Amino acid sequence: MSVAILKMGVVLSTMAMITNWMSQTLPSLVGLNATRLSITTGGTADRSTGLLPANPEESWQVYSSAQDTEGRCVCTVVAPQQTMCSRDARTKQLRQLLEKVQNMTQSIEVLDQRTQRDLQYVERMEVQLRGLETKFKQVEDNHKQNIARQYKAIKAKMEELRPLIPVLEEYKADAKLVLQFKEELQNLTSVLNELQEEIGAYDYEELQNRLSNLEERLRACMQKLACGKLTGISDPITIKTSGSRFGSWMTDPVAPEDDTRVWYMDGYHNNRFVREYKSLYDFMNSENFTSHRLPHPWSGTGQVVYNGSIYFNKFQSHTIIKFDFKTSVISKSRQLDYAGYNNMYHYSWGGHSDIDLMVDEGGLWAVYATNQNAGNIVISKLNPNTLQIIKSWTTNHPKRSAGEAFMICGTLYVTNGYSGGTKVYYAFSTNSSTYEYIDIPFQNKYSHISMLDYNPKDRALYAWNNGHQVLYNVTLFHVIRSEQES
Ligand SMILES: *[C@@H]1O[C@H](CO)[C@@H](O)[C@H](O)[C@H]1NC(C)=O
Ligand SMILES: *[C@@H]1O[C@H](CO)[C@@H](O)[C@H](O)[C@H]1NC(C)=O
Ligand SMILES: *[C@@H]1O[C@H](CO)[C@@H](O)[C@H](O)[C@H]1NC(C)=O
Ligand SMILES: *[C@@H]1O[C@H](CO)[C@@H](O)[C@H](O)[C@H]1NC(C)=O
Ligand SMILES: *[C@@H]1O[C@H](CO)[C@@H](O)[C@H](O)[C@H]1NC(C)=O
Ligand SMILES: *[C@@H]1O[C@H](CO)[C@@H](O)[C@H](O)[C@H]1NC(C)=O
Ligand SMILES: *[C@@H]1O[C@H](CO)[C@@H](O)[C@H](O)[C@H]1NC(C)=O
Secondary structure, eight states, rough: HHHHHHHHHHHHHHHHHHHHHHHHHHHHHHOOOOOOOOOTTTOOOOOOOSSOOOOTOOOEEEEESSTTTSOOOOOEOOOGGGGGHHHHHHHHHHHHHHHHHHHHOOOOOOOOHHHHHHHHHHHHHHHHHHHHHHHHHHHHHHHHTTTTHHHHHHHHHHHHHHHHHHHHHHHHHHHHHHHHHHHHHHHHHHHHHHHHHHOOOOOOOHHHHHHHHHHHHHHHHHHHHHHEEEEEOOOOOEEEOOSSSSEEEEEEEEOTOOOOOEEEEESSSSEEEEEEEESSHHHHHHOEEEEEEOOOOOOOOOOOOEEEEEEEEEESSSSEEEETTTEEEEEEEEEOTTTSSSSSSOTTOOTTTEEEEEETTTTTEEEEEEEETTTEEEEEEEEEOOOOOOEEEEEEEGGOOOOOOEEEEEEEEEEEEESSSEEEEEEEETTTTTTEEEEEEEEOSSSOOOEEEEEETEEEEEEEEEEEEEEEEEEEEEEOOOOSOO
8 A cells, every 4th residue: 555545544534633623622712712722632532523524425534533442543434425426526525625724724823823922922921920929029028017008009919910820821731732733734734745746736637637546546545444344245236138157247446437348258168259348338238349359268257357457267277367458468477376277176166167366455366276275265366467476375165165256355255156045154364364154145146156256346246147247235344443554
């Protein structure tokens, strides 16, 4: 994860705290009201603040409570609904964020001037007061009997002024707070400046590009933050009825916002033609597509389209090929060492489904089995550019008795079969290298599932169900924390 995203996180959580502070305290400071401040510093009280406009359907919302028991800042992010993910809304929000910071900066200026002025006044008063006290003592010592009358008057005045002393102390404390706050704001400003530098030019196009880039990274960040455990699978929606009993279809999880292409591969062997539909709408409503001829036929239904390339298992081999659609060339090809192929370790439905490639929030994965692991599932994280294995995990689940498998947030979920009543019943976490048995049923509407893969962009499962292309939504349970490694 890049530093900028973390910075964004810092900005958001700092913003939440500061806006909260502002809304509670600033009015009394800047509005010409001499009432004393009432700030609880470093309190553990829950300070929940909606950062951005409060329509939950349109906005990112960051709720922050000051601290958890270990002193970390806990932050909850409510993401906008997918369907409301419009670019304009996001742009508006960033503008509002910047405007808010500008407003804050103005307020701080006023506050600062005011505090400086008050402080000078207070300091002058303090000097006067203490001077008075000294004078009074001198007077008392030197002219004891002499000026009893003046003495009384002075003493009365003194008594009148005495309650001011604690007020002076308070003012000083407040000034310290303001100083602290200024420092915080300077921090924030420098972070924002860096961000602004990144956003760069005033050129609208450029700004737009940078914005959508930031958006994307923010979304990626949120997705990562919002990672969780699978707890439910919705009823399926049939998108299209097309093709043979076996096949695969998908969208690219890291494609830019305006790239909504659907990729479609019919059959598990003897085919090398990938169909490209312009959009889900086109996919549903027409047979308008572009055909891409791969240099080799594929094996199984484990292909995945990721960042403009298709990754697939070359037929009758354990070779993985990365084929770039834009240039129509093989940009990388590598053997997946020890991986069984040619129906040695297929999923229970067969079909040369030995090697299953997939993408989740963390990147590209290969799921297969080896002799070394006794035919049980092996999970490998792959470098999408070199196809080299970054790390592997061995599970205790026989590949041949798995219906299908998909990856969400670094956890592999395995289904019990391809026909009849289906459920997800085994989960292996690569994070902790532990497994557990679970029970998450889902509807197998057309009775034969030959492909099931998660798409982290849509948070949906794509399935090929007996010549029907269907989608399921997933429910993930998550607890979100800021200031973690991610
Ligand atoms: C100043 O503070 C007092 C006491 O808290 C409040 O009653 C009054 O409305 C405030 N005045 C302004 C102008 O905010
Ligand atoms: C900034 O201040 C202006 C003028 O006081 C106000 O109209 C605007 O709503 C403020 N913007 C935000 C984001 O608070
Ligand atoms: C300002 O940022 C620095 C480094 O990021 C941090 O150590 C410091 O605590 C921050 N100060 C405040 C007041 O947030
Ligand atoms: C197919 O694509 C062409 C060119 O993009 C378009 O003119 C035509 O309307 C499309 N047909 C359907 C049925 O969508
Ligand atoms: C996608 O590919 C481009 C270059 O083709 C690269 O700059 C970018 O980092 C890649 N994105 C991901 C998520 O791998
Ligand atoms: C990985 O596991 C640790 C310990 O169980 C947990 O604190 C952390 O949040 C997990 N990370 C992810 C990304 O699930
Ligand atoms: C998934 O949820 C979105 C947003 O609520 C909804 O528009 C979509 O139809 C759902 N898809 C499925 C397969 O239920």
